Amino acid sequence: MFYAIKIKKAGNLPAFLLALGTLVMLLLFAANLRVVETSAARGGRCLVIDPGHGGIDGGAVSTGGKKESDINLAIALRLQKAAEFWGINTVMTRVDDSMRTDAYTYSEHEDLVHRTEIINAAPEGALISIHQNCYPTTQPSGAQVLYAPSPGSRSFGELTHGNIIKLLQPENRRVAEPASKGLYITANVGRPAILVECGFMSNFSDIEKLCTESYQTAFAVVLLGSFLQFSSDSTIT
Template structure:
């Protein structure tokens, strides 16, 4: 009996050390960060915050709150697996200079500060969390945008998209899009970077799901699993 117990202790230790995949709650792939030679730091950006609430859902849900909830779950999964994580915000707060006189000035300051945090981090991966909104309520589904400055951004976006579709949205046919100038953070970002529009707050069914903690955890898990797939692919190709 003691020999069997000792074997399982050693076996479980090997799983953690060498990154063998196991499944946790909400389908999270447990993959120890030390397995990756060039894992870098993961910068997690919960969009909006403070006076900038972002989109307001058809059910009254506020985008900034959902963004933060998903971002905090993602941080938890990353830290559980020994990744270095920088949270651009981890409370309901703005990031920029709040002493500026107008909302427009404060918003510009906020956006530039987010980019500056990424730049000061050095070689890293940026994952920005947002929610979508449209004038017609029929639209739904996650869409992933990616920076055009680094080829890897598109690969990361596709890995995340595939995981979200397979785990949560099998009917979602939305394609990834390269960020244009209107998405300032991604357009000016020179590290692998994506922005995940997790769903449409203008869609009644999706807005309700996005407000539940279980769906927020599942969304964070799918994003995390996509990141792991991306890192594995880079490891296999030696990039």
């Protein structure tokens, strides 16, 4: 298979290395990818990235004090940089450790409504919402993909979860599942949308990996490859 991908110029060495790593990982998808042209080349899908939580809402916290919101953002920024290097249009619901409201007027609902508005406004958007799981005990581990009820979401979710297992977590025995109706964003978006729980903040092995730049980059690239694979398949609805 061949890739028709426009490459943006790398401004520095780290960007080049990220792109090189991205290329290597994307080659692993070659057996399942058709010719891929990015949204920059043919007006295709826009990748909408939602790093969960942020600001006063740190999400789950590990026993070592690591915040879910920080890990979510780290993976999301790597995903954004890799996607934009390959000419894919991206939209972020946040780009730093902040949220819609401040400590004095904190409203989780207002923040979720604001994020959903951003997501639904993105032309031809497909959403990846990045989160981490947590459990009262340390045993549970591994990624979990939840998909929205909107058209295309189940296919996107099952594809992404399968790629995570093949390339990152062969021991993972979970399957992609429908998102709970109580999850505001996935319940209210009108485009393909998945929520990816990358691992467990409560599991020592998971949190060790999730805090390393190499694993964050690898996870981001698998998400990017899944997005490209999903976007290139015109039979997916």
